[in-house]
Amino acid sequence: MSESLTSRLSGFHKLSMVERHEKLSQMLGLDEMDLAQLQGISALQPGLANKMIENAVGTFSLPLGLGLNLQINGRDYLVPMAVEEPSVVAAVSFASKIVREAGGFSAEADDPIMIGQVQLTRYGDPTEATKRIVAAKEALLALANSFHPSMVKRGGGCKDIEVRVLPAPEGPRGEPLLVVHLIIDTQEAMGANLINTMAEGVAPLLEQLTGGKVFLRILSNLADRRLARATCRIPVEMLADFDMPGESIAEGIYQASRFALADPYRAATHNKGIMNGIDSAAIAAGQDWRAIEAGAHAFACRDGQYRPLSTWHVEDGHLIGRIELPMALGMVGGPIKIHPGVQVAMKILRVESARELSMVFAAVGLAQNFAAVRALGSVGIQKGHMAMHARCVAVTAGARGDWVEKIAELLVTAGHVKVEKAREIIDSLSEQDFRAATGTDG
Ligand SMILES: CC(C)(COP(=O)([O-])OP(=O)([O-])OC[C@H]1O[C@@H](n2cnc3c(N)ncnc32)[C@H](O)[C@@H]1OP(=O)([O-])[O-])[C@@H](O)C(=O)NCCC(=O)NCCSC(=O)C[C@@](C)(O)CC(=O)[O-]
Numbered sequence: 001m002s003e004s005l006t007s008r009l010s011g012f013h014k015l016s017m018v019e020r021h022e023k024l025s026q027m028l029g030l031d032e033m034d035l036a037q038l039q040g041i042s043a044l045q046p047g048l049a050n051k052m053i054e055n056a057v058g059t060f061s062l063p064l065g066l067g068l069n070l071q072i073n074g075r076d077y078l079v080p081m082a083v084e085e086p087s088v089v090a091a092v093s094f095a096s097k098i099v100r101e102a103g104g105f106s107a108e109a110d111d112p113i114m115i116g117q118v119q120l121t122r123y124g125d126p127t128e129a130t131k132r133i134v135a136a137k138e139a140l141l142a143l144a145n146s147f148h149p150s151m152v153k154r155g156g157g158c159k160d161i162e163v164r165v166l167p168a169p170e171g172p173r174g175e176p177l178l179v180v181h182l183i184i185d186t187q188e189a190m191g192a193n194l195i196n197t198m199a200e201g202v203a204p205l206l207e208q209l210t211g212g213k214v215f216l217r218i219l220s221n222l223a224d225r226r227l228a229r230a231t232c233r234i235p236v237e238m239l240a241d242f243d244m245p246g247e248s249i250a251e252g253i254y255q256a257s258r259f260a261l262a263d264p265y266r267a268a269t270h271n272k273g274i275m276n277g278i279d280s281a282a283i284a285a286g287q288d289w290r291a292i293e294a295g296a297h298a299f300a301c302r303d304g305q306y307r308p309l310s311t312w313h314v315e316d317g318h319l320i321g322r323i324e325l326p327m328a329l330g331m332v333g334g335p336i337k338i339h340p341g342v343q344v345a346m347k348i349l350r351v352e353s354a355r356e357l358s359m360v361f362a363a364v365g366l367a368q369n370f371a372a373v374r375a376l377g378s379v380g381i382q383k384g385h386m387a388m389h390a391r392c393v394a395v396t397a398g399a400r401g402d403w404v405e406k407i408a409e410l411l412v413t414a415g416h417v418k419v420e421k422a423r424e425i426i427d428s429l430s431e432q433d434f435r436a437a438t439g440t441d442g
């Protein structure tokens with residue numbers, strides 16, 4: 001495995017899957033088991049699936065693609081992406097190709113600090129209850145850490161206690177809410193289970209200190225102390241395309257950013273585009289993508305209005321993009337060391353820490369967004385997206401084998417990417433071609 005591996009794999013998408021495997025083997029030293037995993041031959045076995053979840057009746061597959069061309073902080077990354085939607089992987093690779101020519105992404109991530117919440121009720125006077133909890137901070141920290149001494153040895157564990165008094169919501173009980181936050185360094189883990197253990201562990205002492213009653217004890221997915229950020233800076237002239245000057249493309253991207261900043265209806269779609277990339281990478285890398293989603297959307301409305309997670313503006317002849325969002329990821333825990341597909345994905349990703357993984361995901365999100373808003377602000381999304389979606393349309397209409405590409409091309413040329421059109425094309429084929437195209441020639 002070479003440190004200087006390049007993610008710039010021009011024409012990778014034109015290779016057959018076998019050729020792509022050969023290329024990956026050469027570059028990353030993947031062994032036969034890894035390749036068998038990619039080919040689905042040694043995919044997640046039912047026996048293991050039965051240990052992972054309840055009522056297991058089988059396993060479920062998704063296409064796995066490789067996001068290419070990514071360069072972050074001077075290092076190249078190949079990003080495995082598990083996703084069912086056409087054009088997502090192409091879009092990340094496309095955007096990353098432009099950004100690397102402009103110097104690549106810069107990214108950074110906070111320390112892995114998470115929040116565990118304990119909800120206290122019937123505590124009496126909130127000021128007095130708060131005072132007692134704050135006074136017992138050292139005892140609470142020691143108690144929390146006693147449930148995970150190995151985390152403390154690693155340099156993590158519960159680092160601080162905060163008390164929040166929140167106004168009572170509408171309803172019959174008028175008591176303000178008293179919420180204790182455990183501020184926990186989870187090191188290389190996403191941390192949910194260990195945080196929950198600590199939150200449950202300190203609850204009896206909190207009840208004893210305040211005379212109150214604890215109800216919920218659980219982590220917060222609004223991981224706003226564990227943010228990842230990525231930026232890119234592209235000379236405007238590099239954006240020229242579709243017979244349009246770079247200035248016009250940059251203007252379209254800037255207008256997309258303004259639209260999303262002003263309007264939650266647009267911001268939701270803008271952020272969906274970002275999550276196209278992040279979720280796909282998260283699924284492949286065995287991360288809890290519901291936790292990432294929940295954190296991202298809660299963070300997006302932190303000032304009271306739902307806003308975009310990324311912004312774009314032009315400065316000194318450069319298009320500047322920025323993204324910032326919570327990123328609670330792990331290199332250990334959950335399915336990460338168990339799922340065989342995740343093992344291969346991690347070999348391909350070559351990240352050494354949860355922080356590094358967070359930076360990669362942030363850059364993937366920004367790349368995905370760049371590709372979408374570049375298309376949306378110029379020729380529209382359908383041109384690039386529908387060209388790739390045409391293959392799914394052809395399959396839906398009954399095409400099989402090599403005929404899928406042929407029919408997809410005919411659909412794009414006809415400018416009519418619809419199942420009815422694909423059926424019409426298939427029905428118009430000679431009997432021999434029809435049989436070949438629909439896989440019914442025996
Ligand atoms: C689709 C492209 C990339 C085509 O763009 P293109 O101009 O045909 O690409 P190109 O031929 O210039 O190729 C440049 C690079 O892109 C990659 N690439 C190019 N083609 C392929 C391919 N077939 N398979 C794999 N990779 C591909 C590949 O890395 C290639 O480098 P090369 O290998 O040539 O050195 C472009 O039109 C694009 O980025 N469109 C946007 C697509 C998009 O955003 N899709 C997301 C789904 S839509 C959605 O759900 C979100 C949305 C839109 O609602 C979000 C929002 O509203 O903000």
Ligand SMILES: NC(=O)C1=CN([C@@H]2O[C@H](COP(=O)(O)OP(=O)(O)OC[C@H]3O[C@@H](n4cnc5c(N)ncnc54)[C@H](O)[C@@H]3O)[C@@H](O)[C@H]2O)C=CC1
Pocket residue numbers: 150154186187188189190191192193194195219221288291330332333334335
């Ligand atoms: N609201 C949410 O997001 C919730 C998520 N979950 C699930 O919890 C799981 C994540 O919980 P975790 O506690 O992260 O996983 P986990 O319960 O598998 O624990 C990870 C363990 O790895 C060990 N470890 C070894 N080396 C480590 C290192 N260098 N740094 C840190 N820990 C190290 C620690 O003992 C730690 O407890 C995910 O599967 C998630 O789906 C569970 C409940 C709620």
